[in-house]
Amino acid sequence: MQAITTFLNTLLDLWLDASFWLIIGLFVAGVLKVTLSNEKLSKHLTGHGMWPSIKAAILGMPLPLCSCGVIPAAVGLRRGGASKSATTAFLISTPETGVDSIAISYALLGPFMAVIRPIAATASAISAAFLVLVTDKDNHTPPPPAEPVKSSCCSGSHSCSSHESTEHATEKKPQPWLQKMWEGQKYAFTDLIEDLSLWLIVGLIVSALVVTFVPSEALVEISRSPWAMVLMALIGVPMYICASASTPIAAGLMLAGVSPGAVLVFLLAGPATNMATLGIVRKELGTKALISYLVGVVGVAILFGYLTNFLVDTYDININAQLAASNELLPAVISWASGIALAVIIAADLWKRFSPKQHKASCCS
DSSP: OHHHHHHHHHHHHHHHHHHHHHHHHHHHHHHHHHHOOHHHHHHHHOSSSSHHHHHHHHHHTTOOOOTTTHHHHHHHHHHTTOOHHHHHHHHHHHHHOOHHHHHHHHHHHOHHHHHHHHHHHHHHHHHHHHHHHHHOTTTTOOOOOOOOOOOGGGTTSSHHHHHHHHHHHHHHSOOOHHHHHHHHHHIIIIIIHHHHHHHHHHHHHHHHHHHHHSOHHHHHHHHHSTTHHHHHHHHHTTOOOOHHHHHHHHHHHHHTTOOHHHHHHHHHHHHHOOHHHHHHHHHHHOHHHHHHHHIIIIIHHHHHHHHHHHHHHHTTOOHHHHTTGGGGTSOHHHHHHHHHHHHHHHHHHHHHHHOHHHHHHHHHO
16 A cells, blocks of 8 residues: 555656646747748758758757657658758657657756757767768669658557648748747647657656666666666667657656666667657668668667766766756646646547547547
């Protein structure tokens, strides 16, 4: 009974820690949605050399697209003239981090991890793009015209298709600024929440379970192993989990004693390398690009894992003191109000998707 009480209290604490910063991240994501279109991005990602790839990695970093939502966007950029290396950088940088995941990283993992995570994500994207550039002679060959691509992992939701249709509608007819902002917030708190909600709940539950029931000594021993980084990479590569939803799991691992470097490897490998993304990379960019993609993501993740542990040890960074650092900045009333608001938003999304009435309508259609 005491263990269950501890689990529920831990789950509540994690929820309250994450809610305010996730809502802020979603708000900014809605603003970015209406200010950065595929057409604007394409103009920056065409051309030769590494500069378009560097811009792709930097521009992709704040965008609020999950592992599956980034696929149609990246394919659209490629077919709009972006090189293979720039497309690779965009495919890696975008799902590994975003304004929503940076916000929740600060809330649950502390300022150090919130800074090192996007830096590592950008570095892995640029490294993979460089490998594509030097190994693939057909890097700039324009792709043949084809049907629009939709990822199988988001085919059950309307987020991918609605993203495209909203964008086209915006391009056809200019909208007033307030209406555009409203459309962006509607996207963030409906379509984007649809991508995040279920996995976020799973991540928080897994995090609370790890903290409550897994012996910290065992996890500490595993994280000290010279193979800890490789093990985390192997766990993350086949998994489909978005950047925001992977953060609570990472927080649980760190609270249980896993090294921050090993946790960073999981945070980088998981969102960027699910099977659906790898299949699209192979189809659209080729086998050489796929190999460069995996080497860039996994190799840089492991290197940054060791670098993170080195920095923590060298500069005596107190990771445990930084965990849930946002708690000290927020009054309890704001944490509770944000937690209740996020619970209502997610409950409404889950009810819309899984209610018997909705299920019956989808079956009949």
